[in-house]
Amino acid sequence: MLDRFKVPEEDRVYVRESEVRAATEAIFLAIGLVEADAKRAADVLIQNDLRGVETHGVSNMLRSYVASYQSGDLEPKPKIVTERETSTTAVLDGGKGLGLHVAPTAMEMAIEKARVHGMGAVNVHNVGHMGGAGYHAMMAIEHDMIGVAMSTSGRAIVLPTWGAEPRLGTNPIAWAVPAGEMPSFVFDIGTSQIAANKMRLAKRVGARIAPGWIARPDGTPVMEEIDFPDEYYLLPFGGTRELGSHKGYGLGATVNILSSILTGIGPSLAPSSPGFHLMAYRIDAFIDVAKFKADMDEFLRGLVATRPAPGEARVVYAGLLEEEEHARRLETGIPYHTEVIEWFGTIGKELGLTFSFV
């Protein structure tokens, strides 16, 4: 994550992962989730926070999930129904459950199909937020598989290239690939230039907005650095056509097709509920796992060994900084904005829970 999004040091409170994990599980249990789902949903949020993906950790997301349960938009004990199934594919009705635990259920199905047949893909509709694509893709790794996860995001807030009306969600997509000794390759991106959550984070930490990140309400890309604006649209990644925004736009549309249209949700140009597409490839359906992992190690080491450009400290790859952050935060605790700690206090009181770190 770029420095400008980080919580300023003076506003940080460091909390041990075990404490915030226990608090998050307790909140999900108090809301009515069964224990396995509460643990899984908390694990998604805490793993994101440990990996430094705080756009999808407890700070940004947990309170909105709680509000959705309280309003009845989310069902704590969803009935998940398989609507169509082949040996390699399935479409699930998620029963209005939170994606944080419904997506892992679907990914486990995809993994089992891949175990038997080589590949598997499971789509989900009628489901809440996925909580970041990376976690679900990474579930394939321990099975010596490659995982793919994508989701439409429910709200049209991203402009098409050359457009002045939003047509797509931020539509994240992730690939996760095991290596041998090196940290796994985990490529987990939004297809907008800036994640919607990152804009919320930018507002919280008072970050300025860089050129090419957003558009004015009339669709014109903002090409100078500005303070956080009152009104804006998100641009596809690339920003402008000359800088390749048709690639972000096209990938966002691809995610919409595979996650929503292929799931039966419809065109999803207007706000609609999200759809998921979760996929697994079994590596040894193509090549011996040992050779694959050795080649992955050599590839990833080669990337890291690249001489940096002037002014740059090092070259990394997708998943490396997140793994380093994970190790660091297990030691130091996870830095949260004081405002997030206060929220835990408030919601704890409301649900009759007490948390050690508040």
Added chain:
Amino acid sequence: MLDRFKVPEEDRVYVRESEVRAATEAIFLAIGLVEADAKRAADVLIQNDLRGVETHGVSNMLRSYVASYQSGDLEPKPKIVTERETSTTAVLDGGKGLGLHVAPTAMEMAIEKARVHGMGAVNVHNVGHMGGAGYHAMMAIEHDMIGVAMSTSGRAIVLPTWGAEPRLGTNPIAWAVPAGEMPSFVFDIGTSQIAANKMRLAKRVGARIAPGWIARPDGTPVMEEIDFPDEYYLLPFGGTRELGSHKGYGLGATVNILSSILTGIGPSLAPSSPGFHLMAYRIDAFIDVAKFKADMDEFLRGLVATRPAPGEARVVYAGLLEEEEHARRLETGIPYHTEVIEWFGTIGKELGLTFSFV
């Protein structure tokens, strides 16, 4: 394609597609390909030219294929061997055949596996250039499937984000999706900011290089418009980290993993032969085809109906301009640079062939 890459009007010769197709087939036959392979290879090049994807048409590519056959790097009558196979996957040794016809053979296998099992993926190594990913992905469309095609490109010419040494090829990737009445969605991109072929084209037509497209030999992104430089590296799409080049870099690495490492080619940090990953999803393994196509039409119409930003004429989607160009060029012929026509004359003489348009 951006205007700056187009052949200037005064250097254009318009040739009917049937004539250049016949000439291209004749060249492949004279080189020793069997008729079906010669027709398929020519079809890939001519379809690319008709769709305006001239980076992968006869102008840029045919002469290099001819040279590779003449040097023995390509085998006109390759023996394709299945090395590993499951119900949904396969890895093929392409027998040093040209990817233009070996990739369709592999894609046909993936489609047949998807027809029976819902999904299929076939990887290929020991094979020549694919000739653009879009054509092969589009093969799935007539079977009511979604096609995916990707390839590593053999030469490391793209810098990792923050790096000063090239580590990846331009590693193209394409998704092709059928609609009902609207032109198919065909999202076909390189993972570098600018395709290597487009740089060749830029040199031929004397185009200037825009900010954020390439890096200096020391790895620094060039952020002003310049004339075509003597030495440069390609940047991942996005250009700089602030503009999202980690997304282009990560997608390029993903293509390398799925196309080369999963195929057994190895880490492919240094020049190596390309690898392919071709995949098909059967739509009705997820949802009824009629509903899918109706929703695709509504989605694509909605994108096209988007109000344009100030100064922009219209909003399009991946595949729309290419389909319009296809219709236009069937009428007007395909515009080639005079230099390309001269090359047909030269190679014709060498192979004892005469072409009507030279």
